[in-house]
Amino acid sequence: MFDFEMLGLAPALNTSLKRIGFTEPTPIQNQAIPLALEGHDILGLAQTGTGKTLAFGLPLADHLIAQSTPPEPKAPRALILAPTRELVNQIADSLRALTEGTRLRVVTVVGGQSIGRQIAQLAKRTDILVATPGRLIDLMDRRSVDLGSVKHLVLDEADQMLDLGFIHALRKIAPKLGTPRQTMLFSATMPKQMEELSRTYLDNPRRIQVTPPGKAADKVTQTVQFVPKAQKPAALRELLSKDREALTLVFARTKHGAEKLMKGLVADGFNAASIHGNKSQGQRDRAIKGFRDGEIKVLVATDVAARGIDIPGVAYVVNFDLPEVPENYVHRIGRTARAGREGEAIAFCSSDETDMLRRIQKLMKIEIPVIGGGSLPAESEGSGGAGRGRPGGQRRGGGGRPGSAKPAGQGQAKRRRPRRRSAAA
Structure with a gap:
C-alpha cells in the first residue's frame, strides 16, 4: 500500500489530491496506478464505487503533464470512451477537479447537445477527450476531430463498450488512434466472451481484479x-x-x-x-x-x-x-x-x-x-x-438481516436508514 505522495506525481496533482481529500488509495487504485504509471496496458475489474476513475485518471494526467508541447487543435492526446452521457459527464467532472491548476484541458462530446458547440470546443486545444462513441463518430465523419495523436485510450464500463451495442462503433474508432498507445479497460463485470474480445485492444495487459466479477459492494x-x-x-x-x-x-x-x-x-x-x-x-x-x-x-x-x-x-x-x-x-x-x-x-x-x-x-x-x-x-x-x-x-448468510424473512402476505420488512460514514477515496 502506498500513499499518493510516494508516486512521484506532478506537484499540481498532489495538490489536487489533498484538496479533494484523497490520501490513501482504494484497492483498485493501489494495484492499477503504479502499473499504469509504468505504461502498461490494464484490464481492471472492481466493484462500482471503488475509485476506478482515479485509477486511470491519475496516471493518465501525470503522463500528459510530462509532455512539453501542447496538443494541436482538433487533436486530443487521450481518449476516454463511456457508454452513457451521464457517465461521460461524471468522468469529466472528476478529471477537471483532479487537473485543476494544470494546463490540461478536458473536453466532453455526447449526443443530445449542440454538435456545433462541440466542434468549436475541439477546434481549441484538447488534452483529454471524454466521449460517447456515437457522437464521436459523427465528429469524425465531419472531420472535426483527428484521433491520430491519441496515445492513451480508456474504456470505462468496458463490458458494455465491448458488447454488441458499441463494438461496431469501437471498431471504427480504434484504427484511427495513434500507435503505440496505452490502453486501459475498467469495469465491474466482465463476461468471459467480453474479456476474450478485449485482447484485441490490449497489448500484454496486466489484469487486476480486486473482487470477483459480479460481486456487489460488501455494504x-x-x-x-x-x-x-x-x-x-x-x-x-x-x-x-x-x-x-x-x-x-x-x-x-x-x-x-x-x-x-x-x-x-x-x-x-x-x-x-x-x-x-x-x-x-x-x-x-x-x-x-x-x-x-x-x-x-x-x-x-x-x-x-x-x-x-x-x-x-x-x-x-x-x-x-x-x-x-x-x-x-x-x-x-x-x-x-x-x-x-x-x-x-x-x-x-x-x-x-x-x-x-x-x-x-x-x-x-x-x-x-x-x-x-x-x-x-x-x-x-x-x-x-x-x-x-x-x-x-430462506438462505444462510449472504448479508441479509437475521430474521428478516417473512411469510407470504405479511408485506415488507421495515426499512432502515444505512449508517452514514465518511467517503473513501
Whole structure:
C-alpha cells in the first residue's frame, strides 16, 4: 500500500489530491496506478464505487503533464470512451477537479447537445477527450476531430463498450488512434466472451481484479420480495412511505414504464423525477442535479442510469423490474453503498421474472434473502435456470438481516436508514 505522495506525481496533482481529500488509495487504485504509471496496458475489474476513475485518471494526467508541447487543435492526446452521457459527464467532472491548476484541458462530446458547440470546443486545444462513441463518430465523419495523436485510450464500463451495442462503433474508432498507445479497460463485470474480445485492444495487459466479477459492494444489503406484476406500484408506494426523506433510485425496464411510474408517484405526492432515453440531455442533467442536491427524493430510471450516477447519498436502490441482463443488476445496486457507505437494494420479482432472478443469483453466486411474497419456485426439469431458492425462501448468510424473512402476505420488512460514514477515496 502506498500513499499518493510516494508516486512521484506532478506537484499540481498532489495538490489536487489533498484538496479533494484523497490520501490513501482504494484497492483498485493501489494495484492499477503504479502499473499504469509504468505504461502498461490494464484490464481492471472492481466493484462500482471503488475509485476506478482515479485509477486511470491519475496516471493518465501525470503522463500528459510530462509532455512539453501542447496538443494541436482538433487533436486530443487521450481518449476516454463511456457508454452513457451521464457517465461521460461524471468522468469529466472528476478529471477537471483532479487537473485543476494544470494546463490540461478536458473536453466532453455526447449526443443530445449542440454538435456545433462541440466542434468549436475541439477546434481549441484538447488534452483529454471524454466521449460517447456515437457522437464521436459523427465528429469524425465531419472531420472535426483527428484521433491520430491519441496515445492513451480508456474504456470505462468496458463490458458494455465491448458488447454488441458499441463494438461496431469501437471498431471504427480504434484504427484511427495513434500507435503505440496505452490502453486501459475498467469495469465491474466482465463476461468471459467480453474479456476474450478485449485482447484485441490490449497489448500484454496486466489484469487486476480486486473482487470477483459480479460481486456487489460488501455494504449493500440485498433482499427480494415476490410481488404480482399488477401490485408492484402499490408495493413501491408502501416501501417509499417508510422513509420519505431518503434518496431512492428506482429502476424500471422500459422508458415508457419509467415515465408512467414516475408520474404515478408524483400524483401520489412523492417528490419524484425520471431519466431515460426519451428525455433531453438538459432534462436528464436537471433531474440528476435535483436528486444529488436532495431536492428530488425518488429518481426513476432505466439502465441509462445503472452506470452513470455517482451520488454517495443514495440510500436505497429498488429494482421495480428486474433487468434482462444479469450484469446490469450488479451495476444498478452499485449506485448505493458508494465510497465506503452502507446501502440497501430491494428487488421486486413477479412470476414472469423468476428466471431473471435465477440468472442474477448464478452470476453473483448467492441466493438473495426473501422478505415477503413467498419463495423462488423450484426449477422445472431441464429449464436451464440457475440457483434454487431454499424452502420458504430462506438462505444462510449472504448479508441479509437475521430474521428478516417473512411469510407470504405479511408485506415488507421495515426499512432502515444505512449508517452514514465518511467517503473513501
